[in-house]
Amino acid sequence: MTYNDAIVYITDALKFGINPGLQKIKKVCNLLDDPQLKYPTIHITGTNGKTSTAWMIARLLMKSGLKTGCYTSPHLHSYRERISINGQMISEDDFAKSLMAIKPALEKAKAEHGDLTEFEILTAMAFHYFAERKVDVAVFEVGLGGRWDATSVIQPKVAVITGIALDHTDRLGNTIEEIAWDKAHIIKQGCIAVVGNAKDGALEQIKDRCKSERAHMKLLGKDFSAYNVSIYKNKGSHFSIDGIFARYEDINLRALGKYQIGNFTMAVAALEAFNGAAVDVNLLREAASEIICPGRFELVARQPMVVLDGAHNPDGLKALIEELPQFFTFSNLLVVLAISNDKDIKNMLRLLENHASLIIFTKNQSPRSADISQLANVVSQTRNSYIIEPSLEKAINLAISMASMVDLICVTGSLYTVADAREILVGRNVSVMT
Numbered sequence: 001m002t003y004n005d006a007i008v009y010i011t012d013a014l015k016f017g018i019n020p021g022l023q024k025i026k027k028v029c030n031l032l033d034d035p036q037l038k039y040p041t042i043h044i045t046g047t048n049g050k051t052s053t054a055w056m057i058a059r060l061l062m063k064s065g066l067k068t069g070c071y072t073s074p075h076l077h078s079y080r081e082r083i084s085i086n087g088q089m090i091s092e093d094d095f096a097k098s099l100m101a102i103k104p105a106l107e108k109a110k111a112e113h114g115d116l117t118e119f120e121i122l123t124a125m126a127f128h129y130f131a132e133r134k135v136d137v138a139v140f141e142v143g144l145g146g147r148w149d150a151t152s153v154i155q156p157k158v159a160v161i162t163g164i165a166l167d168h169t170d171r172l173g174n175t176i177e178e179i180a181w182d183k184a185h186i187i188k189q190g191c192i193a194v195v196g197n198a199k200d201g202a203l204e205q206i207k208d209r210c211k212s213e214r215a216h217m218k219l220l221g222k223d224f225s226a227y228n229v230s231i232y233k234n235k236g237s238h239f240s241i242d243g244i245f246a247r248y249e250d251i252n253l254r255a256l257g258k259y260q261i262g263n264f265t266m267a268v269a270a271l272e273a274f275n276g277a278a279v280d281v282n283l284l285r286e287a288a289s290e291i292i293c294p295g296r297f298e299l300v301a302r303q304p305m306v307v308l309d310g311a312h313n314p315d316g317l318k319a320l321i322e323e324l325p326q327f328f329t330f331s332n333l334l335v336v337l338a339i340s341n342d343k344d345i346k347n348m349l350r351l352l353e354n355h356a357s358l359i360i361f362t363k364n365q366s367p368r369s370a371d372i373s374q375l376a377n378v379v380s381q382t383r384n385s386y387i388i389e390p391s392l393e394k395a396i397n398l399a400i401s402m403a404s405m406v407d408l409i410c411v412t413g414s415l416y417t418v419a420d421a422r423e424i425l426v427g428r429n430v431s432v433m434t
Contacts (some may be wrong), residue, residue, distance in 0.1 A: 001097075009121075010079065010099070010118055010121055012321075013117055019114075019117055022152060023152055024120055025116075025150040027105075031108055035128050035132075036153055037128070037154070038131045039131065041138050041156045042140070042160065043142070043156035043158070043159045043186045044057070044139065044160040045145070045160070048165065048313070049163065049196075051073075051141055052296050053162050054070060055293060058139045059290065060267055060279070060287050061139070061274070063283045063287045065094065068191045069129070073119065073122070073141060075419075076295055076418065077422070080095055083098075083405060085130070090129060094129065095125075099121070101132075102128050103255050105142075120150045123143075126138075130377075145183055146183040153306055157273075158194060158274050159186045160191045160193075160194045160205060160270050161187075161193065161195045162197075162263065164176055164183065165315035170225070174237075176202045177204075180201070182419050184210075187210055189213050190214055192218060194270045195220065196220045196266050196267045205254065224242060224269040226241050226261050229258075231326050233329050234328060236255070237256050237260075238251070239300060241264075243268055244273065245271060250285070251285055255291050256327050257309075257321045257327065258299045264291070277338075295309070303405050304400060304406075304407050304408065305407075306408075306409045306410075308410075310412050311345060312414050314347045318351055332358070332403070332404070333356050333407070334356065334401050334408065335356040335359045336395045337359055337362065337417075338369055338416070338422070339413040340368040341369065345375065358386065358387065360389055361376055362389050362391065362394075363390055364414060364417040365392075365416065365420055371391075376377065376388055392417070392421065392426045396411065
């Protein structure tokens with residue numbers, strides 16, 4: 001099997017969509033002698049910030065001298081991004097070999113329980129690859145929710161919930177409490193739960209889960225927190241952390257965005273929980289200075305400044321628009337926007353209306369990308385400052401041509417949008433900031 005053959009096999013499974021349930025992945029794992037149980041794990045869920053936090057935790061573990069696997073989703077440019085060891089994504093050859101090695105188990109599970117989804121296949125590949133490479137620890141980000149996610153067959157030493165907000169209501173529930181109940185199922189017997197921002201109802205669900213699983217909970221703002229936060233325009237942030245076991249002062253975080261301070265603080269708490277002890281502050285400082293989170297509050301160009309961010313729900317977009325003025329000095333905000341059709345479009349656009357001088361509605365390459373006329377109809381009654389441009393590349397070009405050197409362009413609405421935008425900008429050698 002070649003790498004291209006493997007990609008065809010996986011993308012062919014996209015037609016099976018999302019099928020909640022653990023029956024198929026449990027069967028595959030059983031046939032492979034449960035590779036996901038052969039190394040300690042950290043499991044991450046939450047409405048926003050999952051991937052950034054996963055990358056940060058993996059970096060900290062690696063800096064601690066541990067051979068660290070990391071599994072995240074979705075990818076921006078290549079499936080290989082989802083599976084990495086010590087920051088190096090899986091090679092094309094190993095990607096094909098890993099799929100070939102587990103294919104008999106996939107086919108047996110398919111014969112008994114039906115077709116596996118793209119995510120189930122990739123998750124099984126990650127389980128196998130990390131076991132084969134004998135990692136010391138692996139970090140797994142859920143694909144969706146927690147209870148029925150394919151990654152939920154692991155038994156984590158630490159379970160991280162970055163925060164709870166309304167998203168994927170068609171699958172996870174219509175209330176914060178229902179969504180929290182679902183996500184809290186990554187908390188397993190005897191683990192330590194590291195919990196971020198959770199409103200009262202959500203927090204009660206998480207506490208109940210911790211109680212039933214005899215898990216110890218560490219809560220942001222109570223058991224650990226960031227303090228003495230300073231923001232440097234166009235550069236990053238400086239802060240200290242009051243951790244679970246110690247205080248860590250004078251940390252400079254390269255990744256932009258105030259929410260990334262929260263994510264890094266969560267990552268430090270997760271590392272402390274995993275180790276059961278304080279961490280070397282120099283390790284934290286070194287990791288913080290290196291961390292880049294592509295597509296998350298990412299500055300990719302200057303004159304005019306262009307920022308990419310995968311905000312895809314109201315909470316994520318609210319954080320983005322509130323933090324842009326904190327990190328950048330600009331006159332006007334021009335937004336290039338493409339949103340998936342299953343998102344809370346109305347509330348996302350309401351947030352933008354009062355902050356963007358101009359919105360350019362466009363589409364990304366995903367079949368889920370919302371119709372741009374649908375987007376325009378939502379705002380047409382309240383403002384005239386919008387443009388419809390179906391081509392994302394033309395929309396970006398238009399924004400650049402209309403912006404002055406003191407304006408800021410933000411491309412957002414979806415990670416699919418950000419991925420497409422990065423390829424457009426990198427292709428013309430614009431992405432020089434990383």
